[in-house]
Amino acid sequence: MVVLTKPSLGQVSLTRPQKPNHHHPPGIPVINLSEPGAEALVVRACEELGFFKVTDHGIPMELIAKLEEEAVKFFALPQTEKERVGPASPFGYGSKNIGCNGDTGWVEYLLMEITSKPMSHASLAFLTEPSASSFRSALNEYMSAVRKLACVVLESMAEGLKIEPRNIFSKLVMDEESDSVLRLNHYPPCPMPEASEGVVTGFGEHTDPQIISVLRSNDTAGLQISLRDGSWVSVLPDRAAFFINVGDSLQVLTNGRFRSVRHRVLANGLKSRVSMIYFGGPPSGERLAPLSLLMREGEESHYREFTWCEYKRCAYKTMLADNRLGQFEK
Template sequence: MVVLTNTTLERITLPVAPKPSTYFSGIPVINLAQPGSETLLVRACEELGFFKVTNHGIPMELIARLEEEAVKFFSLAQVEKERAGTGNPLGYGNKTIGHNGDVGWVEYLLFDVTSKPMSHTALAFLEEPSASSLCSALNEYVSAMRKLVCEVLELMAEGLRVQPRNILSKLVMDEESDSILRLNHYPPCPHLPELDSSLTGFGEHTDPQIISILRSNNTSGLQIYLRDGSWVTVPPDQDSFFINVGDSLQVLTNGRFRSVKHRVLAHGLKSRVSMIYFGGPPSGERLAPLPLLMGEGEESLYREFTWCEYKSFAHGTRLTDNRLGQFQR
C-alpha cells in the first residue's frame, strides 16, 4: 500500500459529494483469455461503458515499477515538481485541472505519448539516474498499454462483427495517433467534512478519446455514473485494468457504446496513485459513425468532425459540460 503523507498541496475550496455506502458489485469482468470474451465486452460497452479486464498479460513487475517511479516523483519537494510544469511532452500540475476553472484535490504528470520511445532528455528537470529510471519505466508501460489497447479494440470489432479486425485499433496504433499517459496522485485528506461526504479529487467528466485504460493502487475513490442517475464506487483492484469507453468511440458506434461519466473522490487517510492511458486517433482523423455499424435506414446521430476539432473544443469546456452535444445532429 502506498501512502504519501508529506504533501504540499494547500487546502482549496472544492465541491463536496455524498459517498455511496457500498461498492458497486455490477462491474463487468472480462477475462481476456476466455473464449467468448468479445461478446461480453461488447455487452459491457453497451450497458455500462465501463468494465474490468483480467488475464491481461501485463507483468505486475512492470506496473509496480512505474508506480514506484511515480511515488518517487510525487514525494519530491514542491519546487522540484514545479520544474516539470512547462516541459514537453511532460507537464506537472496540481489543483488546477485544465484552463477553465476546474479544480481538484490532485496533482499529476501528463505525457504526450507517440509511437516513438521517449527520450530521458525530456525529463531534464530530474537528476540522473532518476530521469533515466523514470523514462525507462514510462516507455515499457506505454508499449504494454499500446498492445493492450489494440487487443481490446480488436475484440470489440470481433464482437461487433465488423471487418477488418483492426478497424478500431488502427486509429490508436497509427504513428500519428494522439495518445496521452496521465499519472495522478490524490494525497490523503485527513480533515474531510462530515463523514457522509468527501472532497472532489477529480470532477465528473467523460474522456474525449476512443478508449481509456486505468490502473490504480489499492485505494478507493473512483466512481462511475449509472443511467438511473446514481453514483457508485468502483472496488479497487491493483492487479486488473479498468477500461472506459470514450466520447470518440461513442461517435464511431453511433451511440451504441456509451462514454461513461466518472469522477474521483479524495480519501481521508490513504494516497491514491493512478495511471491512465488514453488512446486517441490521429489529429486529422475524421470521426463519424462507422457505416458497417449502421442499421438499414439508421441515421447518424453526429455530424462528421476531426479529432483535432473535437479536442480543441473539449479543451475549452468545463469538466461537466456535454461536449458531444455540440456535434450532435
C-alpha cells in the same frame, strides 16, 4: 509519500452526497480476455456501462509495479522540484488546477504526450536527465505493454460487433501520428472537512474524449462511475487488473451504441491513491463519424463529422462536467 503543500479546502470543490440508489447496483463486468466468448462480453459491457475490468491481460505485475514505484518517488519530491517539470500546459506537472477553465481537485499529476514513435517527452525535460533514466525506462516498457492491451481490447470490440477489418478501431491508436496521453495521478490523504455536507472531490465528474482509456490504481478506493439513472457506484480497486473506459470518440464511431462513461474520483481521508491512465487517441486529422458498417438500415447518424483536432480544441475550452459531444450532435 508527501502530501501537497498545505492546500486549503477552499481550493477544491465539494461533491454533495447523491440520492442513494435503492436498486441493487450492477456489478462491474469482469472479463477474462483469454476465455472463449470474451468478445461478446466486451461488447455487452460497452453497450450497458461503457466500463469494465479485464483480467488475464498479459502485462507482468513487475512492470506495473516498476512504474508505480517511479511515480511514487516523483510525487514524493519537494514541491519546488516537481514544479520544475510544469506547469502543465497541458503537458507537464500540475497541482490542484485541472485544465485552464477553473476545475480544481485534490490531486497532483504528471501528464505526458505519447506517440507510437520512439517516446517523445519534449514537454518533460527532466526525463532526459541521467537521474531520470529508471523513470524513462519504466515509462517505455509500460507504454509499450499497455498500448498493446488497448489494441487487444479494441480488436475484441470489432470481433464482438462482427465488423471487418479486425483493426478498424485499433489502427487509430497504433498509427504513428496517434494522439495518445499517459496521466499519472496522485491523490494525497485528505483532511476531510468537519461536519461537511459533502466530500472533497479528487477529480471532478467527466467523460474521456479519446477512443479508449486503460487505467489502474494502487489499493486505495475513490473511483466512481455513473449509471444511466445518474446514481454513482464505487469501483473497488484491484491493483493486478486494468479497467477500460469507453471514450467520447468511440461513442461517435459506434453512433452511440457504445456509451462514454461518466466518472469521478473522491478524495480519501487516510491513504494516498496513485493511478496510471493511458488515453488512446486517434491521429490529429482523423475524421470522426459513425461507421457505416455499424449503421442499421434506415438508421441516421447522431453526430456530424468532425476531426479529432477539432474535438480536442473544443474539449480544452470546456469544464470537466460539460457535455462536450452536445455541440457535435445532429
